[in-house]
Amino acid sequence: MKRTIFIGLTILVCHLAIAQKVKIIFDTDMDSDVDDVGALAMLHNFANRGEAQILAVMVSSLNPWSPGAVDVINTFYGRPDIPIGAVQRFGVYHKSRYARSLCEAFKHNTKLDEDVPDATMLYRKILAAQGDTSVVIVTVGDLTNLSNLLRSGPDQLSELKGIDLVKKKVKHIVCMGGRYPADVDPNPWGNFKPDPRSTRHVVAEWPTRIYFTGGGPFADSVQTGRIFFQEKYKDTPMAHAYKLFLKGWNRNWHHSADLIAVYVAVRGYLPYFKLEGRGYNHIFEDGTNLWRLAPRDERHYLISEFAEGIDPKSIGVKFDSLMVL
């Protein structure tokens, strides 16, 4: 009898642990900035803790080394078989200080000349196989892949159009891009500006909730990466990338824009951040944005401020610990 109860409880606990895992698709540019590396490392750490399941990683960059750099990190964390998709032909290209070097220095099996699967097709394949409203997408790169997904038509993977497939399978997305309350800087950097057509399309048409998380001073005040300068982590791909990236900056830390998005996707905005549920995110023709407090768009939420009494430095220390095993 006792044994039966014990087995029953074990099954229940296992079931709860599985049920609590957030199913994540991570969409990254993995090229010009290094916080994508930290964010993917943090996501693997959440997977190791049983809090997340990584369904796939999508690359929104045309940099040929970016998919390999993703695979390096996946392989380092013991998940070399996570499907990787990439934008095809029409996308944004940025140089990277670390992507090629990661591919050349660490183990992975994504060859440069090998066709990486089309992100749109991989999105459709993965979403079609998942339960209804069960998938959380974290986008920390350009919105090209998500726009292509929305525009996709029925095919052998699903009889649904992209927008209906998203509506059926996606719980919500967390979107790192733009600055809040406003981004009036015409400089083309930042996730919304290199492909403004896709940004406008996704922000206007996406059929589920979008939790926007901010870059700029908000993300700058959460400093991460110091941990990779410790001796015990020196041989990790993350240390390799952060050191290459920060060379010449004369500092040992970086902003945490993409890490904040991953954290919010897996654990939610509490206890560190505030949630803005008024207004909507207005995207201009050139990809600059403005958070307007009216009218209300029920799909749009914003996370760009710290909760009362929270010191951003303490979040940085916590995030550093969440990037390593």
Ligand SMILES: [Ca+2]
């Ligand atoms: Ca990024």
